Amino acid sequence: MSTWRPNFPISPRRRRAGRRRRKPTEQAFDCRHIAPARGVSNLLRSESFRRDHERFRRCKLNALVKSRQPAQVANRRRLRIKQAAWTNLEPARVPGMTAVPCCVDPDSPVGCLSMGWRLKAMAFRVLEMPGGKHAHYFLQRHVTRTWPRPAATLVSLQNIARRVVEDYARHVGGTPSSVLEIGAGRDLAVPLGLRRLGVAKVIASDVDRLARLDLIQHAARRILTGDVTLESWEHLERFGVCYRAPHDVTDTDQKVDCSCSNEVLEHIPPDQLVRLLAGLRAVTIGITTHSIDYSDHYARSDSSLSRFNFLKYDDAQWRPFNSGLQYVNRLRHSDYLRLFREAGFAILEESSVLGEPSAEIVDNVAPRFRQYEPADLFALRGRIVAQ
Numbered sequence: 001m002s003t004w005r006p007n008f009p010i011s012p013r014r015r016r017a018g019r020r021r022r023k024p025t026e027q028a029f030d031c032r033h034i035a036p037a038r039g040v041s042n043l044l045r046s047e048s049f050r051r052d053h054e055r056f057r058r059c060k061l062n063a064l065v066k067s068r069q070p071a072q073v074a075n076r077r078r079l080r081i082k083q084a085a086w087t088n089l090e091p092a093r094v095p096g097m098t099a100v101p102c103c104v105d106p107d108s109p110v111g112c113l114s115m116g117w118r119l120k121a122m123a124f125r126v127l128e129m130p131g132g133k134h135a136h137y138f139l140q141r142h143v144t145r146t147w148p149r150p151a152a153t154l155v156s157l158q159n160i161a162r163r164v165v166e167d168y169a170r171h172v173g174g175t176p177s178s179v180l181e182i183g184a185g186r187d188l189a190v191p192l193g194l195r196r197l198g199v200a201k202v203i204a205s206d207v208d209r210l211a212r213l214d215l216i217q218h219a220a221r222r223i224l225t226g227d228v229t230l231e232s233w234e235h236l237e238r239f240g241v242c243y244r245a246p247h248d249v250t251d252t253d254q255k256v257d258c259s260c261s262n263e264v265l266e267h268i269p270p271d272q273l274v275r276l277l278a279g280l281r282a283v284t285i286g287i288t289t290h291s292i293d294y295s296d297h298y299a300r301s302d303s304s305l306s307r308f309n310f311l312k313y314d315d316a317q318w319r320p321f322n323s324g325l326q327y328v329n330r331l332r333h334s335d336y337l338r339l340f341r342e343a344g345f346a347i348l349e350e351s352s353v354l355g356e357p358s359a360e361i362v363d364n365v366a367p368r369f370r371q372y373e374p375a376d377l378f379a380l381r382g383r384i385v386a387q
């Protein structure tokens with residue numbers, strides 16, 4: 001059984017000094033006592049390995065955050081070395097963990113364009129003008145070629161649909177006969193996936209009428225089996241997918257066994273989210289299940305940008321960059337849990353995936369975010385299943 005070692009060269013002098021006596025700030029970095037074992041391949045996939053590794057990552061994150069607090073920032077050089085060790089330990093280098101690099105996130109249905117994020121924010125502002133939504137789609141289709149979505153993305157969206165059905169089977173039992181999806185998007189990939197998995201009726205709702213028949217047909221060819229004709233909205237309805245857009249879910253809507261969303265809640269302003277969750281609580285008979293992306297979405301199109309870049313800005317500073325076309329509420333996992341509970345839901349399952357902020361981000365977190373626990377603030381994405 002070997003233990004984790006720093007992946008930077010240590011000089012003989014530093015090694016001797018390390019053997020003699022380690023200073024309190026260095027000890028704060030030392031998570032080796034809980035480092036999971038390496039080298040045993042079947043162990044790597046086990047639940048306990050993943051749990052140990054999550055503890056290890058949290059320990060390292062806390063160590064980094066503590067070390068960057070002003071009173072402890074005494075020796076810049078040592079901190080830089082330690083931080084390099086911390087950031088170099090990418091998840092991909094750790095057995096059993098999968099890296100989630102910018103722009104190749106397999107669960108993200110949004111494409112990537114190499115463009116500075118400030119430039120992209122400006123472009124979004126321009127596209128807020130009348131006709132901008134059509135122009136946005138035109139650019140996505142013909143310039144960035146984000147649409148129609150590639151097969152790999154459609155497969156990951158099928159997996160999202162599968163997770164919804166599995167969540168329902170685990171907490172309620174059987175297959176839901178009706179599911180409401182919030183923010184169904186342009187090609188209704190998740191609703192099609194749900195139909196394929198045996199859900200009899202799917203209500204695909206969206207605040208904007210974004211869906212297009214050609215994109216739905218493209219997704220259907222890859223997701224559905226057999227000969228299904230989806231040439232009109234009536235065909236789609238007869239097939240069992242009712243598209244409701246533009247539409248806001250309210251408590252007077254038709255009741256459903258299950259409600260869900262994927263990469264939607266982070267785009268909803270907090271006051272609207274409170275109303276949406278109240279509506280979901282009223283219409284959901286069984287469970288509600290959601291995947292949420294907590295990262296800075298500009299990092300998807302700017303590979304030099306941290307996925308936590310937006311945490312450096314207070315609300316007033318961030319507002320110019322937060323256009324209507326790419327609005328993100330910057331709420332963290334704990335905020336969603338609180339809002340779900342306040343809406344009357346009981347949380348059945350919740351999890352989040354921790355990212356690895358650089359020291360530059362940790363040093364520059366805006367005051368408005370400093371009350372969060374590091375593991376909460378630096379979560380990249382999360383899942384919430386509630387009843």
Ligand SMILES: C[S@@+](CC[C@H](N)C(=O)[O-])C[C@H]1O[C@@H](n2cnc3c(N)ncnc32)[C@H](O)[C@@H]1O
Nearest residue numbers: 109182183184185206207208262263264267268
């Ligand atoms: C990133 S897309 C995700 C689309 C789809 N769920 C998927 O995974 O492919 C975000 C979606 O959220 C929708 N949305 C934004 N604000 C919303 C709101 N207040 N209520 C419902 N949907 C909203 C958008 O119209 C868009 O369809």
